[in-house]
Amino acid sequence: MKHLFNQLISFPYFFKIAQISFPYLFLLSIFVILLGVLWGVFFSPVDATQGEVYRIIYLHVPAASVAQSIYYTMVIASITYLIWRIKMASVFMISMAPLGAIFTFLALFTGAVWGQPTWGTWWVWDARLTSTLILLILYLAIISLFSSFDRRASTDQAVSIVVLIGGINLPIIKLSVEWWNTLHQSASITLSGSSIDNEMLIPLLISILGFYLYVTAIGMRRMQIEIIKREISHNWVKEILKEKR
Amino acid sequence: MKNFYYKTFQRDSKVYLSRSSSFLGPIVFFLITITLYPLAFGSDEEKLAELASGIIWISILLANLLSHQFIFNEDYKDGSLDLVLASGKSLFIWASIKIFVNWYFSSLPLIFLSLLTSFMLYLPFDAALILALTLFLGTPILSMFGALAGALTLERGNIVGSSIVIPMCLPALILGILAIQSYKNEELFFYIFLLAAFLFFSIPILIASCLGAIRLHFE
Numbered sequence: 001m002k003h004l005f006n007q008l009i010s011f012p013y014f015f016k017i018a019q020i021s022f023p024y025l026f027l028l029s030i031f032v033i034l035l036g037v038l039w040g041v042f043f044s045p046v047d048a049t050q051g052e053v054y055r056i057i058y059l060h061v062p063a064a065s066v067a068q069s070i071y072y073t074m075v076i077a078s079i080t081y082l083i084w085r086i087k088m089a090s091v092f093m094i095s096m097a098p099l100g101a102i103f104t105f106l107a108l109f110t111g112a113v114w115g116q117p118t119w120g121t122w123w124v125w126d127a128r129l130t131s132t133l134i135l136l137i138l139y140l141a142i143i144s145l146f147s148s149f150d151r152r153a154s155t156d157q158a159v160s161i162v163v164l165i166g167g168i169n170l171p172i173i174k175l176s177v178e179w180w181n182t183l184h185q186s187a188s189i190t191l192s193g194s195s196i197d198n199e200m201l202i203p204l205l206i207s208i209l210g211f212y213l214y215v216t217a218i219g220m221r222r223m224q225i226e227i228i229k230r231e232i233s234h235n236w237v238k239e240i241l242k243e244k245r
Numbered sequence: 246m247k248n249f250y251y252k253t254f255q256r257d258s259k260v261y262l263s264r265s266s267s268f269l270g271p272i273v274f275f276l277i278t279i280t281l282y283p284l285a286f287g288s289d290e291e292k293l294a295e296l297a298s299g300i301i302w303i304s305i306l307l308a309n310l311l312s313h314q315f316i317f318n319e320d321y322k323d324g325s326l327d328l329v330l331a332s333g334k335s336l337f338i339w340a341s342i343k344i345f346v347n348w349y350f351s352s353l354p355l356i357f358l359s360l361l362t363s364f365m366l367y368l369p370f371d372a373a374l375i376l377a378l379t380l381f382l383g384t385p386i387l388s389m390f391g392a393l394a395g396a397l398t399l400e401r402g403n404i405v406g407s408s409i410v411i412p413m414c415l416p417a418l419i420l421g422i423l424a425i426q427s428y429k430n431e432e433l434f435f436y437i438f439l440l441a442a443f444l445f446f447s448i449p450i451l452i453a454s455c456l457g458a459i460r461l462h463f464e
Contacts, residue, residue: 082457134412134415137408137411137412138412140408141405141408141409141412144405144408145397145405145409148398148405153461154461154462157457157458157461158397158458158461161393161397161454161457161458161461162397162409164454165393165413165450165451165454166412166413168450169413169416172416172443173412173415173416175416176415176416176419176420177415177419179419179423180419180423
């Protein structure tokens with residue numbers, strides 16, 4: 001186990017694994033997303049109160065879930081980097097932050113499209129929407145940190161400090177925003193059970209799984225690019241680039 | 246022979262007092278921002294009284310952004326930060342002193358001014374006292390987050406720092422405003438205690454991460 005972990009955090013080995021597994025993972029994720037979304041849109045029953053509109057749930061919930069999960073994985077990576085100085089952890093953070101921003105935006109956008117017919121407005125200052133917006137701002141602030149240092153190690157350290165502080169602060173922000181205002185329906189799927197009918201739940205879960213697979217695949221690709229950027233002067237990278245040519 | 250930390254405190258205070266820009270800058274900024282709100286929203290008494298607590302909190306938050314770049318920046322530029330690091334003195338206490346002096350000279354005057362301006366914005370006196378209390382608990386949090394942002398962006402400008410600080414400070418702002426809004430009922434203490442908890446919780450974490458941010462410029 002330890003041996004496997006040591007191999008995975010070495011750049012050349014990870015690069016090789018990512019290179020082999022990316023096409024399969026990517027195609028699988030596209031397949032699963034299409035399965036979940038098409039099943040949801042065409043074959044699942046109509047919602048009793050919201051009608052056809054609710055079907056955007058098959059994009060909205062997975063995007064929101066992925067957006068938050070990316071931040072929590074980044075917090076774990078930041079702790080890993082701050083304690084053990086594993087470079088792969090900072091590569092992970094820097095590659096995942098833009099993905100997190102994109103999915104947070106997607107969650108906000110699909111939420112707005114869903115909110116228009118059901119709540120009557122594109123946007124309300126509700127607890128969840130506000131804290132998602134803050135999550136987006138946090139992602140963008142982290143991305144803007146990428147270019148504010150001359151040395152790579154400083155960037156890594158600064159990003160991991162901000163990610164960690166944000167990770168401690170995010171639950172507090174969420175709680176305080178909830179005291180401030182709340183309108184959004186509370187989470188329908190929890191570990192103990194769900195309030196959604198099975199016929200809607202299964203495509204939704206498939207769609208969520210597909211989004212996670214997609215993020216894993218694209219994240220691996222982005223990490224590969226980041227590794228090449230960092231190790232451009234190393235021989236193993238030069239050899240790979242030569243082979244490609 | 247006086248203590249190293251006491252000397253740091255003395256020197257920093259002298260620097261703040263002798264340089265009008267760092268002492269008066271936040272005050273002028275605060276007053277001009279407060280003036281902007283009635284000009285933009287109209288001078289209606291009820292409306293202003295409703296908005297007053299938010300106006301003052303936001304203005305103080307923004308004024309705080311102005312001053313945080315001063316905390317570590319000059320020591321970094323003139324090289325005294327290197328000496329402190331090399332001297333083996335506790336960086337934690339040193340940074341706490343720097344942040345305290347910054348708070349003392351840039352936030353404390355604003356807290357007293359906020360009492361004054363709350364009359365200008367027709368805030369009831371009881372609420373104004375609660376406002377001052379929440380500011381007293383909240384501004385050290387702002388200063389520490391500001392110090393963190395300042396320490397992170399020692400080399401470059403502070404637009405990045407500001408965009409990091411503001412989302413982090415939101416709990417302080419929300420709790421402060423909620424406390425002022427419920428100044429007549431029991432819930433007030435709930436929010437005040439939460440704000441105090443947030444302050445005491447953030448002191449060790451934020452100062453420690455400040456040190457991490459400072460050290461990254463010397464690796």
